[in-house]
Amino acid sequence: MNPVRQHLHHDSPYGTLTLVATEGVLSGVYMTNQRHRPPEETFGDRDPGPFTEAVRQLDAYFAGELTAFDLPLRLDGTPFQRSVWDQLLRIPYGRTRTYGELAEALGNPAASRAVGLANGKNPISVIVPCHRVIGANGDLTGYGGGLARKQRLLDFERGTALF
Incomplete structure (x- = not known):
């Protein structure tokens, strides 16, 4: 069923x-x-x-009044995907991490490409902050909601958004 x-x-x-x-x-x-x-x-x-x-x-x-969500979540995915999404939840508001840093945190520094694929499959955008993941050189890389939206979210969290 x-x-x-x-x-x-x-x-x-x-x-x-x-x-x-x-x-x-x-x-x-x-x-x-x-x-x-x-x-x-x-x-x-x-x-x-x-x-x-x-x-x-x-x-x-x-509204800029909340920096950490506190909600029960149902994250359906493979065990590896769920481990990546758990790492996303650990990225502080207004900060970023690279795919490589997430792979290292998972104990597999060579898995940055797999981390990127799992990041892209995150089903709970904003709350599970996949927008906070950037490339090794600091560039914005893929985002399911579009790179312009990713930049706006990062600028918003850093307090540099131009609306």
Whole structure:
């Protein structure tokens, strides 16, 4: 039997976010046109109930009032992907890490490419801050929500956003 999935569209300064809950637990936050986004027809009810706290915290984050999320998350992926996403959750607000630094933290310095692939499959953008990962030379590299959006999020967190 397929798990019950619900979704909700929520406006943000970075475009409409699609929040997904699986069995009542947040399992996705997708930006408009984001890669690896599940097709809309896979979503069930649009009940806002499972999303109340996630929406509250996202709104506080975008208002500059919250720097760390405290939500139950359902991160469905391979064990390696989940280990990468766990490392993403450890990157402090306003800071960045390279793919190589994440690979080292996982005990496998040669795995930076695999870390990049897992980072790109992160289903819970913003909350699991994949936007905080940069290339070894400090350049912005791939981001499912687009590089311009990644730059805006980083500038926002550093307090240098130009709106």
